[in-house]
Amino acid sequence: MALSRLLRPLQRAEYICEPCHSFSTSSIAFSGHNKWSTIKHDKARNDKAKSKERAMVGKEIASATQMWGPDPKYNPRLTLALSNAKRASIPKTIIEAAILRGQGLSVSGQALENVTIEAMLPGSVAAVVECQTDQKARVLQDVRYMIKDNGGIVTPTTYLFEKKGRVAMEKKDGTNPDDYLDQAIEAGAADITTDDKGRLVVFTDPSETKSVGETFAKLSGLIIEELEIFWDPNRDTMVEVQDEEQVKALEDLLSSLREEPSVQDIYLNSTEKF
Structure with a gap:
């Protein structure tokens, strides 16, 4: 009887202790999992933003070099672009490649060739991917595989x-x-408007972009800041991506494409900007 009385409190203590121990352990594991997930998501979001910024700054450097040469002393636009690159902590290798690209050269000194790849991306978004490379076959294979794999x-x-x-x-x-309508017509422009930065913009036939731009600059007294040939999506065929999974898949694919050094521009027919 005495032995039974001694054992009974011990059994109750063990019964109370076990769930307390289990609760404490599971709580710590759950908290750690949440923290790790948050870190991963934040890192992925930051990586995508950096990838997009590198692509934009690289394009700015290449464009300035193409228009006014590779020497910053005689090219104020390039000086500004290099300053933006430094502020954004763009790696030196990317900057040097962009300057060479503006001269139509690869990092190995070979002449670059333009390559256009057409594709339908997640969310039924049509894309035109413009590349410059001295290894056409490799780029076609790599970029096409990247698109299909995603x-x-x-x-x-x-x-x-x-x-x-x-x-x-x-x-x-x-x-x-x-x-400036009269000057735009005289220069041979197809249209004239302002962009979201408040700058005057003229549109023209792709083959006449540089000549029309230079003529309009002389007639208007304004300075050219950007000059490009691009793919403008037809307004009646643009799509809106609403499904969250498709948005994520599209963002992941675009981030991967922008990391490919040969990819210069990606044009989409989506209503959203990615």
């Missing part, structure tokens, strides 16, 4: 776009497109 399909899509030339002038307060 849920896309390599298929004709340029019929959903129109190729245009675009010249953006340096911003000037109080600029009104109507005030």
